Amino acid sequence: MALNVYFAALITSWLGLPVLGISPSIIIGAVIALPATYAFAGHIRHLMDSAEVPQS
Template sequence: MSLPRRPSLKLLAGIYPFAAGAMGVNLFFAALIGSWLGLPVLTPWQAAAGGLVIGLPATWAFACHILRLMEKAEGE
């Protein structure tokens, strides 16, 4: 078993806008659900800003997943 490759900046840059958007939406809806427990509700702008931050590790994880799929496809 070889060590996994690191994702290229090109791949990360291509995935990041989608990951940041998805994380922003997820954060906003999680805050709405959290309001049932008495937590503060985030504004859409706060959720978007949080998505920009949370989108970074999500981008890295998804890019690594894409690389594993590419390596598996090349091996078959």
């Protein structure tokens, strides 16, 4: 995610905004990635639970 933030900052530099360094990119990437990872893991857990077939 940090790489995506860094490349997005490079693109926004065309609009006159500053380019982010490595540390801010990692921090912003972690802030975005941690909740997204938690939500995705919950979704996968839900899919795994709904795919279980009860034993007869």
